Amino acid sequence: MLPVKRLALTAVAAFSLIQPMAAQASGEVNLYSARKEKLIKPLLDRFTHETGITVNLVTGKADALLKRLKSEGRNSPADVLITTDAGRLHRAKAAGVTQAFDSAKLKKVVPEAYRDQGDHWYGLSLRARPIMYVKGRVNPAELSSYEGLADAKWKGRICIRSSSNIYNQSLIASMVAADGIEKVEAWAKALVGNFARPPKGGDRDQIKGAVAGQCDVAVANTYYLAGMLTGKDAKQKAIAEKMVVFWPNQDGRGAHVNVSGAALTSASKNKANGIKLIEFLASKKSQHWYAEKNGEFPVRHDVAESATLHGWGKFKADTLNLSKLGELNPDAVKLMDRAGWK
Amino acid sequence: MPPSAKLATVTSGLNGWSISTSSIAVLLALPVLVVTGYLFIPAGEVWTHLVDTVLKDYVENSLLLMLGVAIGTLILGVGTAWLASMCQFPGRNIFEWALLLPLAMPAYIIAYTYTGVLDFSGPIQTFIRELTGLGYREYWFPEVRSLEGAAIMLTLVLYPYVYLLTRATFLNQSLCVMDVSRTLGNGPWRTFFTVALPLARPAIVAGLSLALMETLADYGTVQYFGVNTFTTGIFRTWYGLDSAPAAAQLSAVLLLFVFTLILLERHSRKRNRYHQTSQRHQDLRRINLQGWAKWGALLFCGGAVLLGFLLPAGQLAVWAFTVAEDPFEGPFLELIVNTLMLGGVASLLALLLALFLGYGQRLNRKSRLIGFMVRLAGMGYAVPGTVIAVGVIIPFAWLDNTVDSWMRDQFDLSTGLLLSGTLVALVFAYMVRFLAVSLQTVETGLGRIKPSLDEAARSLGYGSGAILGQVHLPILKGSLLTALLLVFVDVLKELPATLILRPFNFNTLAVRAYELASDERLADAAPASLAIVAVGIIPVVLLSLSITKSRHSKS
Numbered sequence: 102m103l104p105v106k107r108l109a110l111t112a113v114a115a116f117s118l119i120q121p122m123a124a125q126a127s128g129e130v131n132l133y134s135a136r137k138e139k140l141i142k143p144l145l146d147r148f149t150h151e152t153g154i155t156v157n158l159v160t161g162k163a164d165a166l167l168k169r170l171k172s173e174g175r176n177s178p179a180d181v182l183i184t185t186d187a188g189r190l191h192r193a194k195a196a197g198v199t200q201a202f203d204s205a206k207l208k209k210v211v212p213e214a215y216r217d218q219g220d221h222w223y224g225l226s227l228r229a230r231p232i233m234y235v236k237g238r239v240n241p242a243e244l245s246s247y248e249g250l251a252d253a254k255w256k257g258r259i260c261i262r263s264s265s266n267i268y269n270q271s272l273i274a275s276m277v278a279a280d281g282i283e284k285v286e287a288w289a290k291a292l293v294g295n296f297a298r299p300p301k302g303g304d305r306d307q308i309k310g311a312v313a314g315q316c317d318v319a320v321a322n323t324y325y326l327a328g329m330l331t332g333k334d335a336k337q338k339a340i341a342e343k344m345v346v347f348w349p350n351q352d353g354r355g356a357h358v359n360v361s362g363a364a365l366t367s368a369s370k371n372k373a374n375g376i377k378l379i380e381f382l383a384s385k386k387s388q389h390w391y392a393e394k395n396g397e398f399p400v401r402h403d404v405a406e407s408a409t410l411h412g413w414g415k416f417k418a419d420t421l422n423l424s425k426l427g428e429l430n431p432d433a434v435k436l437m438d439r440a441g442w443k
Numbered sequence: 444m445p446p447s448a449k450l451a452t453v454t455s456g457l458n459g460w461s462i463s464t465s466s467i468a469v470l471l472a473l474p475v476l477v478v479t480g481y482l483f484i485p486a487g488e489v490w491t492h493l494v495d496t497v498l499k500d501y502v503e504n505s506l507l508l509m510l511g512v513a514i515g516t517l518i519l520g521v522g523t524a525w526l527a528s529m530c531q532f533p534g535r536n537i538f539e540w541a542l543l544l545p546l547a548m549p550a551y552i553i554a555y556t557y558t559g560v561l562d563f564s565g566p567i568q569t570f571i572r573e574l575t576g577l578g579y580r581e582y583w584f585p586e587v588r589s590l591e592g593a594a595i596m597l598t599l600v601l602y603p604y605v606y607l608l609t610r611a612t613f614l615n616q617s618l619c620v621m622d623v624s625r626t627l628g629n630g631p632w633r634t635f636f637t638v639a640l641p642l643a644r645p646a647i648v649a650g651l652s653l654a655l656m657e658t659l660a661d662y663g664t665v666q667y668f669g670v671n672t673f674t675t676g677i678f679r680t681w682y683g684l685d686s687a688p689a690a691a692q693l694s695a696v697l698l699l700f701v702f703t704l705i706l707l708e709r710h711s712r713k714r715n716r717y718h719q720t721s722q723r724h725q726d727l728r729r730i731n732l733q734g735w736a737k738w739g740a741l742l743f744c745g746g747a748v749l750l751g752f753l754l755p756a757g758q759l760a761v762w763a764f765t766v767a768e769d770p771f772e773g774p775f776l777e778l779i780v781n782t783l784m785l786g787g788v789a790s791l792l793a794l795l796l797a798l799f800l801g802y803g804q805r806l807n808r809k810s811r812l813i814g815f816m817v818r819l820a821g822m823g824y825a826v827p828g829t830v831i832a833v834g835v836i837i838p839f840a841w842l843d844n845t846v847d848s849w850m851r852d853q854f855d856l857s858t859g860l861l862l863s864g865t866l867v868a869l870v871f872a873y874m875v876r877f878l879a880v881s882l883q884t885v886e887t888g889l890g891r892i893k894p895s896l897d898e899a900a901r902s903l904g905y906g907s908g909a910i911l912g913q914v915h916l917p918i919l920k921g922s923l924l925t926a927l928l929l930v931f932v933d934v935l936k937e938l939p940a941t942l943i944l945r946p947f948n949f950n951t952l953a954v955r956a957y958e959l960a961s962d963e964r965l966a967d968a969a970p971a972s973l974a975i976v977a978v979g980i981i982p983v984v985l986l987s988l989s990i991t992k993s994r995h996s997k998s
Contacts, residue, residue, distance in 0.1 A: 131947060137958040138950065139967075157947035159864075160958065164682040165943040168833055169864075172840035176847055176860045178947070192685075263669050265679045297579075301588040301669030302558070303963040313564035314572075315579045325963060334766040334966055340564070431489075434683040438496040443669060 129155045130374040133170065135163035135184040136361060140395055148381045154374050163189040170198040170366060177368040180375035183225075183382075185361040186267055188274070190222040191427030199364040202372070206380050210401045214420045215360050224360030225382050226391045227398035229418065230272055231356050232347045233326065234318045235311050244318070246350040247276060247357070251291035259292070260307040260316040263300040264437035268322055272357045273437060274429035278421050279354055282432060289440035300443050305329060305337075312340045319344075327396025327409045348416035355417035359426065360400065461813055464803030467796065468816035474834025474875050475822050479698065481691030489689040493680065501676045501693070504590060505700065508665070508672060509655050511594025512601060516654045519598060520605025521647055523744050525635060527606075528613040531729040532740040540987035542744060545751030546603040546929075547979025549936040551663025552956065552972045554596045555965050556755040558667070561587045588668040597658050599751040604657075604929070605650035608887060611921050612646040613639060614991075615891065631730050645890055648711045649883045652704050653929075656825035656879065659700060662939070663957075673697045674827045694830055701825040705818055708883075756976055762969035774950075779974060782935055782951045785866075789873040790881075790930040796874060797881035797926060798911075801889050805897075806907065817882070824879035828872075828939030835872045835944060839863045864946050872940040877933050881926035888922025889915075921989070928986045932979045952978070 134141055138160050145156040159166075163184040170177055170193070182199065184190055193199050194217060201220040208216075215224030232244060243254065250259060262269065276285045297316035304321035308329065311319040329341035348356045363379045365372065381387060388399040392407045399406060526532070527539050545553075559565055561584075568584055575582065586592060616639065624638040640647075662674045673693060681690035732740055800817045807813050823831055843860045850858045862868055892915060900910045916923075938953050945954070952975045959968035 159947050161942045169836055172836045174844050305963045309564035315563050333768055431684045435492055
């Protein structure tokens with residue numbers, strides 16, 4: 102054996118001791134997840150229980166995981182990427198870190214609007230961002246669409262969080278897709294003028310602010326309201342019960358929705374297991390668990406939403422192809438900057 | 444030793460030191476340099492957009508926040524340090540260590556707890572409204588989620604940096620100086636302002652610059668409070684506007700702030716050399732406070748501990764035991780073990796590096812290069828963890844992939860990722876981020892050792908190692924422990940870098956707390972937050988006891 106080669110092999114052997122748990126064995130799948138541990142681990146455990154395939158997990162912020170995937174390149178240990186925003190899934194595809202894969206099962210159950218046209222990613226749950234109002238303080242006839250919130254009658258009556266928040270960025274991106282930049286910018290200026298207070302806090306804080314009397318309507322994702330309703334905190338529950346969900350834009354394009362979804366990485370070494378995992382997450386049982394545990398809407402039409410969500414009534418969702426949200430994100434952020442939305 | 448031989452040893456030492464200290468410093472500065480490297484990619488239109496719209500806000504808010512935290516930590520930190528070390532009043536023994544407790548409280552956690560209580564929808568304001576029947580905007584109440592609020596939150600958890608470093612100096616100040624001042628007829632106030640304070644200045648400034656760097660790097664608090672600073676701007680530009688170059692240019696402006704801070708700190712130390720005139724210590728004769736002064740001192744120190752620790756910890760406990768779902772379920776013990784392990788390894792390593800760099804500088808006082816490199820290596824402290832993490836990912840992955848490509852070409856064998864995604868990468872990131880902490884502390888300690896002592900030891904034939912072991916270490920003990928503790932506690936609380944760089948199936952308490960808190964489940968995040976605080980308390984108390992003891996044993 103050449104001395105160089107022997108040296109190199111020794112080095113490899115030595116380094117493999119400190120290597121991450123890179124799973125090459127057939128019984129594993131490595132997952133980068135922007136879904137927090139608490140909201141995915143139970144499902145993964147069930148997957149392992151049913152299939153015998155071990156799932157290795159790293160959770161983190163979507164953008165950071167994406168950066169990690171990009172830098173690791175073809176050597177990345179990750180097989181599957183799960184993130185909570187269609188914009189991010191689009192970015193992952195654009196960065197070349199995902200690959201197309203064919204799954205008849207997934208195509209059958211995930212509606213077309215909620216999956217990539219090139220088969221790079223599939224939506225797993227739907228998150229809606231409607232308008233919410235305080236019972237008794239707002240006549241629902243006053244409400245109509247997101248666009249309508251710019252009306253002068255809402256002056257000092259709106260609570261919404263900062264423009265740094267991705268949910269708002271995606272909402273604005275969806276409006277840009279529908280109305281064009283100029284119109285949405287004028288709207289955003291008027292909306293900022295209607296704010297009850299400078300944007301701060303999270304979605305739950307907007308709901309709390311409304312019920313406490315700072316404003317009359319709040320824009321927030323439904324699963325926060327669901328979380329408040331089903332949580333152990335009696336005070337939060339009492340607050341949430343005073344809120345009513347209003348589905349906007351029902352005469353037009355529908356309420357703004359986003360997905361959480363999964364993609365197979367281009368570096369995947371456990372491709373078959375990766376696909377199995379994604380299919381498992383789209384299965385009826387998993388979809389049901391999502392809906393119950395996290396107050397999100399199932400992507401499958403044949404799975405009923407939880408009782409809490411059901412109580413908010415049927416709604417029409419925007420059918421905009423969600424890749425658009427990613428493409429228009431920078432435009433949305435700049436527009437909000439110009440409108441003075443902090 | 445003939446003069447020529449002496450010269451030879453000095454120059455050879457010089458070369459060895461400069462090469463090794465410089466290479467370590469360059470390595471540690473690498474992530475910051477990588478990110479700054481983006482500066483050379485034109486950001487064009489995005490940068491213009493930032494200048495036109497939000498840059499002014501970022502600059503103003505960051506400066507105001509630093510000003511607020513500077514004033515706050517100086518008053519609280521120096522005030523409590525003076526009272527707890529030089530004065531006698533009820534509870535002083537307890538305050539000596541209890542004043543350090545807020546150090547274990549992550550800034551964003553304290554921000555969440557205060558918001559929960561003081562916000563418009565919180566219990567206090569609800570009570571006021573129920574009592575008076577007033578509504579929104581009809582009465583005045585301070586807004587927690589504001590710039591002022593953020594400054595107060597950060598002050599409450601950052602003042603211990605100033606307290607810790609300053610107190611060590613007060614305790615070590617030769618009593619002779621104070622006694623001379625007192626016998627000259629100066630009262631306690633005058634002695635404080637004209638003698639003790641100037642003597643402690645380097646330590647105060649070191650503590651202050653740590654607090655300010657941490658302020659610049661804070662993301663959680665300002666983000667939650669809706670205060671737009673450089674940190675929030677960098678994130679927004681990087682991810683929202685999808686422009687790494689513009690984000691890097693913002694980072695570069697931030698680094699300018701940091702460099703100014705560091706220069707100020709250097710300047711404050713360089714102008715005067717603060718060495719004790721005598722190494723002889725005497726028993727502390729504390730000023731016995733009487734009357735209102737006694738109760739004032741109690742109130743001042745008690746207030747700091749109450750607001751910075753007891754109230755928020757109490758709120759966390761209430762949340763953990765009443766509203767959190769399955770508070771201590773799952774692998775809680777594993778989280779604690781992981782956290783302790785990381786903190787232990789990182790703080791030890793940071794201490795060794797700081798000692799090495801500190802000595803490199805001390806032995807080569809004239810070398811501007813070493814001085815500059817060491818400053819550069821310490822800049823990571825003020826850079827947001829996410830930026831550091833990206834700066835770590837890029838070179839590590841590049842190295843791994845290059846080795847892998849070469850091996851594939853030569854031997855048709857893939858080595859995969861050797862360092863990326865391992866704890867090595869994570870600990871390296873901690874070094875980049877926290878070296879400044881141990882460096883400041885070690886340097887402050889070294890600054891108090893007269894160079895004449897080295898010269899004396901050297902003339903007796905001691906080598907550098909012997910001087911370190913037999914002369915310096917005993918004197919430095921307090922500073923070394925302080926450095927160890929500060930990094931340990933910082934690692935306990937660290938979030939963004941841990942989140943991004945950790946290996947598969949590896950979590951820490953901070954990650955657990957953050958994931959739940961960022962999902963707006965504050966109550967569910969409480970048990971992990973409380974555990975961070977609890978794990979941090981033990982070393983804090985031990986350290987404090989040891990500082991006090993080292994003072995007593997010397998007298």
